[in-house]
Amino acid sequence: MLELRGVVRRYGERVALRGVSLRVRRGESLSVLGPNGSGKTTLLRVAALLDPPDEGEVLYEGKPGAVTMVFQRPVFFDTTVFKNVAYGLRIRGRPATEIRRRVREALRLVGMEGAGERRVRELSEGEKQRVALARALVLEPELLLLDEPTSSLDPPNTELVEGIIREAEEGCTVVLSTNLPSQARRLSRRVVCLLGGRVVAQGSTRLLEGSRLRRLLGGKGW
Amino acid sequence: MLDIALRSLWISGTATLLALSWGLPLALLLGLGRFRGRRVLLSFFHTLMGLPTVTLGLLLFLLLSSRGPLGPLHLLYTPWAIILGQALLVTPITVTLLCEALERVDPAVRDLARTLGASERQASLAVLGEARRGAVLAVLASFNRAVSELGVAMMVGGNLHGYTRVMTTAIALETARGEVVLSLQLAAILLALVFTLNLVMDLLRR
Numbered sequence: 001m002l003e004l005r006g007v008v009r010r011y012g013e014r015v016a017l018r019g020v021s022l023r024v025r026r027g028e029s030l031s032v033l034g035p036n037g038s039g040k041t042t043l044l045r046v047a048a049l050l051d052p053p054d055e056g057e058v059l060y061e062g063k064p065g066a067v068t069m070v071f072q073r074p075v076f077f078d079t080t081v082f083k084n085v086a087y088g089l090r091i092r093g094r095p096a097t098e099i100r101r102r103v104r105e106a107l108r109l110v111g112m113e114g115a116g117e118r119r120v121r122e123l124s125e126g127e128k129q130r131v132a133l134a135r136a137l138v139l140e141p142e143l144l145l146l147d148e149p150t151s152s153l154d155p156p157n158t159e160l161v162e163g164i165i166r167e168a169e170e171g172c173t174v175v176l177s178t179n180l181p182s183q184a185r186r187l188s189r190r191v192v193c194l195l196g197g198r199v200v201a202q203g204s205t206r207l208l209e210g211s212r213l214r215r216l217l218g219g220k221g222w
Numbered sequence: 223m224l225d226i227a228l229r230s231l232w233i234s235g236t237a238t239l240l241a242l243s244w245g246l247p248l249a250l251l252l253g254l255g256r257f258r259g260r261r262v263l264l265s266f267f268h269t270l271m272g273l274p275t276v277t278l279g280l281l282l283f284l285l286l287s288s289r290g291p292l293g294p295l296h297l298l299y300t301p302w303a304i305i306l307g308q309a310l311l312v313t314p315i316t317v318t319l320l321c322e323a324l325e326r327v328d329p330a331v332r333d334l335a336r337t338l339g340a341s342e343r344q345a346s347l348a349v350l351g352e353a354r355r356g357a358v359l360a361v362l363a364s365f366n367r368a369v370s371e372l373g374v375a376m377m378v379g380g381n382l383h384g385y386t387r388v389m390t391t392a393i394a395l396e397t398a399r400g401e402v403v404l405s406l407q408l409a410a411i412l413l414a415l416v417f418t419l420n421l422v423m424d425l426l427r428r
Contacts, residue, residue: 050333069337075330078352087348088338139339 001026001173002047002067002143006056009042016042018197019056024143026062029169031184031205032177034194040177043194044069044145047175065092066142072151072177074132081107081123081131082116088139106138107131110164126157133164144168146176150183162187181208223404227411230388233301233375234368237308238316241364245316249360250346252317253324254332264321270314275373282307282378299380304388307374312364319363323356324349355426362426366419370412 002024009017016039024030032040045051046058048069060067068088076084085106089099107113110130115123120131129149136144149165150158165187168174178184184191185205193201201207252264284290286298297303327349335348350357372390379386381395389412396405 045333048337050336065339067337068339071330071334071337073330075328075334077331077334077348087335091335091338091340091344135338 001061002175003059004043004047004053004056005059007043007046007053007058008055009039009046009051010054011042016197017046017053020194020197020199021056022192022199022202024173024175026142026173028190029174029188030176031188031191032175032194033179033181033184033191033208034177035179038194039197040179040194041072041147042197044147044175044177048145060143062142066139067145068136068139068141068143069145070129070132070136070147070149072148074128076120076128076131078121079119080116081112081118081120084120084131085116085135085138088135092139102138103134106134109137109167110134111160125152126154126160129153129157129161130164133161133168137164137168141172143173143175146174148177148179151179184208223407223411225384226387226389226392226408229301230369230390230412231415233304233388234308234365237305237368238312238361238365240305240309241313241316241368242361245313245320245364249317249320249324250350253321254346254349264318267314267317267321271318273311273314275311275371276377277373278307278311279373279375279377282310282374286378298378299382299386301379301386303378304375304386307378308368308371311371311374312367315367316360316364319360320353320357323353323360326356327352359423359426362419362423366416366423370416 004020004022007017007020008015020039020043032043034040042051046053048067049058049060050069077087082103085103086099089102094102103116104113107115110133112127112130112134115127115131120128123131129152133149146165150161153161162183165174165176169187174187176187178187185208188205191202191205191207192199193207252260252267282303283298285292286295286303287293288298297306331352332345332349335345340348370390372394375381375386375388375391376394379388379391381387381391387395389408393405393408393412396402396408
């Protein structure tokens with residue numbers, strides 16, 4: 001459903017992606033694994049069509065507007081949880097009763113039922129990440145892109161968010177970026193390893209077992 | 223006295239809305255756009271914030287007088303001349319403060335809106351929504367400047383009794399005529415209005 005062909009993306013002098021090609025099939029869960037600065041966020045931003053590629057192309061097969069992304073550092077509108085989660089439905093012109101029902105359902109899914117009237121700025125980091133997930137999931141996306149979704153969370157919240165992601169994977173295609181091989185193994189069937197803006201390995205998460213991956217990365221493990 | 227105060231509110235309120243009608247698209251362009259010459263344009267508007275009101279009044283007088291290019295519109299010495307003049311006077315304030323408010327919004331908000339399916343226009347509106355406190359501040363500051371100016375109202379309004387007389391021109395006239403009590407009463411209303419607006423602006427800044 002998503003294919004990147006020879007994608008190059010530059011930010012000024014810096015080349016963030018150097019000819020990345022990958023294919024994501026409908027319904028699969030894929031981890032983009034790499035150390036900080038390897039180009040993971042850029043890859044997701046290009047896939048989300050937030051940043052156009054300088055070279056190469058991004059092909060998406062599916063309904064328009066059915067791709068959504070959750071940022072590493074969640075961004076919110078300075079208002080209530082309800083209004084944040086409802087935003088995507090509101091701009092799609094959904095009726096108020098449907099918006100209320102779906103927002104309630106999405107908040108329940110992330111364990112935030114009853115938090116609709118709280119202001120986002122009052123939430124903890126873990127709660128914010130869960131609201132960001134609810135805001136994406138409420139749109140019932142075909143493709144969900146998650147940029148290091150647990151990087152700012154403590155272990156209990158990481159476990160909680162990973163549970164939500166596993167549930168989401170049953171309903172849509174999920175591509176997430178992480179710098180934790182263990183997380184890639186827990187959440188995905190397939191992995192793409194990025195290093196210096198290049199795909200250095202891709203395949204089943206079995207790649208991550210033992211020292212195989214380190215060999216593939218030429219000893220530049222992390 | 224009440225009719226003068228109400229006329230002042232109506233004229234300056236309309237002028238503020240008029241300035242907002244063209245200042246908002248300009249601010250969106252300058253605040254969210256990235257193009258060559260943007261900084262120069264911002265500096266231009268910033269500089270015009272200090273434009274002396276009598277200078278603008280004089281220019282408008284020349285434009286609107288019967289021999290001026292806009293003479294056939296017969297706007298001189300009407301409330302609309304003051305509205306136009308005050309709108310032009312406060313436009314730099316509206317644009318500059320709105321731009322500053324838009325620039326303070328986290329740039330990721332725009333990306334957020336787009337990842338949730340917003341069009342470019344909807345994403346711009348989302349950014350504007352995040353800048354709402356600053357936007358209200360811009361509108362209040364513009365109104366504040368409009369309602370307390372004298373030069374434009376005097377030069378293109380003519381201070382006509384019951385028609386173009388506003389609080390500032392009335393204060394100037396009554397003081398010249400020795401009606402100090404009336405002047406002080408009008409000044410008290412104007413000051414109360416300006417103080418209230420400043421209080422609201424202070425609350426919004428926090």
